[in-house]
Amino acid sequence: MSLLFSALRFALVVYVVAAVALYVFQDRLLLPPVPSVTDIRSGHHGDYEVQAWYPSGGYSGYVVTPDGREPVGTVLVYHGNAESAENKQSLAEVFVRVGYRAVLVEYPGHGRRPGARTMRAALAASRSALSDARAQWTGPVFLAGESLGAGMAAQVVSGNESAVAGVLLITPWDSLENVASEKLRLFPVRWILHSPFDSVDALKHYVGRVVVVGCEQDTLIPVWHAERLARLHPHAQLLLLPGAGHNDWFSSMTTDRWRDVFCWLQVAPAQ
Template identity: 60%
Template sequence: MSLITFCIRFALAAYVVALLALYFMQDRMLLPASAEVARSLTGHHAAYDVEPWKANGEYAGYLVTPAATPRGTFMVFHGNAETAENKLPLAEIFVHDGYRVVVVEYPGQGNRQGKRTMLAALAASREALGAARAQWTGQLYLVGESLGAGMAAQAIEGNENNVAGVTLITPWDSLASVASTKYPIFPVRWMLHDPFDSIAALARYNGPLVVVGAQQDMLIPIVHAQRLAGTHAGAHLMLLPDANHEDWFGAMNDTHWHQVLRWMQAD
């Protein structure tokens, strides 16, 4: 065997191994375990209370309730490598405006039991929306960050009339689009268990849509947020010029949040 033939065979074998690794390990890559064991937030916190929330009889996240009668319901879907416990500061934004907030947890994350896969997280997100709709009347709004933006968008599909407004923060247009950019030598569009196409999921949704993009985002480049907003009639795009994927929350001030709520028609 010549050296050239050996190198070609070695390269092909390495490519196939990498291909198989990407296919079978995509859930671990997209949904890594949280860095530490999540601590329960249950209890009284100044002007609101936090308690475990259940969907169909099983723990599914937290319910954050203001002291006054809630104006409606916000549902928050967190990003990867996070847990519901990380999202209390975001929940506070909406609680202080008079809304109850459900912080959704995915199976295998935080204090929720189950298999940690993208498809399980998707099923749990859809189940959570249905459970919230059944539990409370009034306006229901969704807020998703990063991976959670993808989950929120997918949960809307088929439930368009049940959602009064949605905000997607540092989102993808589709997971396949992001993955194909990061791994151009692999046929990732065929390898993903689900393309998680947010554009397609929102195609029949006619309610208020706010897209918040971080212009320094290297994980999900801003072009994906721009494409998502640009393909949906009436979408509002808010750009954070100095923020990246991890610090967008610190870049949001009261003026930003008031604008988001106005665009969502939830002010």
């Protein structure tokens, strides 16, 4: 009996230590170190221009602009975790081809941007990007986020509904709490998470267009999270990619699929 009691006490101590560690170190788990990437070369890239973005004096990402024509609007692109703005050049090209300026938003502690690598800092930077973009340029502003970036984009909409022309959420969660609860079933995730990052709640007052892209083979954020997010928003359109996983969705986006996305968002291509 004494041995059993000791084993139970040891298991309880381990459980409590693990729970405390999840609370204290969750930013490190959600925002792991970013692999080194090559900076996007500034200047001319065929049919577009790339420049580092310094809206308030500090580096905040990149601006990718159609070459030789005035952009018809702006798309803010929010990247996922274990990524940086440099990873999103291909996505920027999609928006530039239809005449939009793409701003590749960087979070503190990622890529070339200094600062604390925390969810709070990433969200603050994401919100600032919207206000900075609106102060710098005219025209409609759309938000596009992938994975963690989709969660950031949804939070940015909250309180800024009238400033956002449309939202594209790629491989999103419905809430971070729901995803974490699936993966950490033994722990009281609701009490451990600093914020639930609830995208459904963040979008509840938004009456603009929302497009959700879900991958049926997604093992990191299972597709039912994207389906629930789309189902609970009255204006959302859901695009499912049957053979795609979390990290290879881009290669499944055909010209026709992008055309559908732009149609649903009411993105107006440059004439």
